[in-house]
Amino acid sequence: MSEKGIMIVTCMGESSRFKGWGPKWGLTHPSGNIMAAEAARPFAEHWTPHVVVPDVPFGPSVDQVYEEFCKAGMPDTKVVTLDQPTAHRMETVRLALEMICPEGDPPVLVRDCDNLVEANIMPGDNAVSVCDVLKHGPINPKELSFVDRRNDIVWDSHESDLITRWFCSGAYAVRRASMLDGLVVETMADAIGTLVSRNLNVRFTAADTTRYFDWGTGDKWRKFRRSYRTIFLDIDGVLLESSHRTFGKTWRDSTPLDVNCEKIADLYATGHVHIALCTSRSDDARVGTVTQLKRAGVPYDRLIMGLPACGRLLVNDVVEDRFDHTAEAVEVVRDEDGSLIRALKEVGL
The missing domain is CATH 3.40.50 (Rossmann fold)
Known part of the structure; x- marks a missing residue:
């Protein structure tokens, strides 16, 4: 099997839509695994999970997070701690990459921790997992990112901008980590849009999502668990x-x-x-x-x-x-x- 890529699972948010629940990424899935582990699991065969968590006294310890991922069948997981809150997703990814690969330039997959996505994305791909609104509605456009998809190629990507019926489902891959250097954006969707618009030689594939569940709010998580x-x-x-x-x-x-x-x-x-x-x-x-x-x-x-x-x-x-x-x-x-x-x-x- 070819060398695995780096999967970054970001768990730095304050879970404002889960007031009183504790960190949402640590909630227990019906399988018995924590939410973040279930989010990472579909990609773990080809990508090594690197879980980015805040270094805070009231949160789970590094050992506890690692044990949860091992229990979910991912013993090669690494846990990365950041001692300061980050302003947005891209800052989290940038700081994590500086710690994970200060000299190398590996393929990177960035995963949301609050949804389930199954899509065929391999190390070496420039790809974005996408879903069809018509199959996975109703949705709130303000909570999602959308892509301009032509055949299987992504021509543009925008946060909270309903430009097509295709939305980013939460898995973003770049062939080399250095492709994300110097991008002044807050989200991975905007990062992809910037990369595509800057360089005509950079192409991102729209990877169809075969299975998708959104866990991003308390109501959505309860609805999922009731299923x-x-x-x-x-x-x-x-x-x-x-x-x-x-x-x-x-x-x-x-x-x-x-x-x-x-x-x-x-x-x-x-x-x-x-x-x-x-x-x-x-x-x-x-x-x-x-x-x-x-x-x-x-x-x-x-x-x-x-x-x-x-x-x-x-x-x-x-x-x-x-x-x-x-x-x-x-x-x-x-x-x-x-x-x-x-x-x-x-x-x-």
């Missing part, structure tokens, strides 16, 4: 016809409720649903139960066996001033195939 669910499902009577250990239709003889099983498979395929299956079947029936579930095409993350054959109650915590429901419950008619679809629709699934 993830952990679903606890009883097996017998919901996914398989109800059965008994010994009498009548036994555990090994129960047939799948096909429509219900297909619904769970579809939800699981989105990647936003964690499935925990529960049953009062004893643990000595695990092998047979796993075989039945596999035959019925039911995917799952956890299988909890040996629960008492009685009612179930789920208790979860909630933050009082954020008005988010963190626990919901539905009931379905035993052995009624299709009832699960109606029940889950009531809770937005």
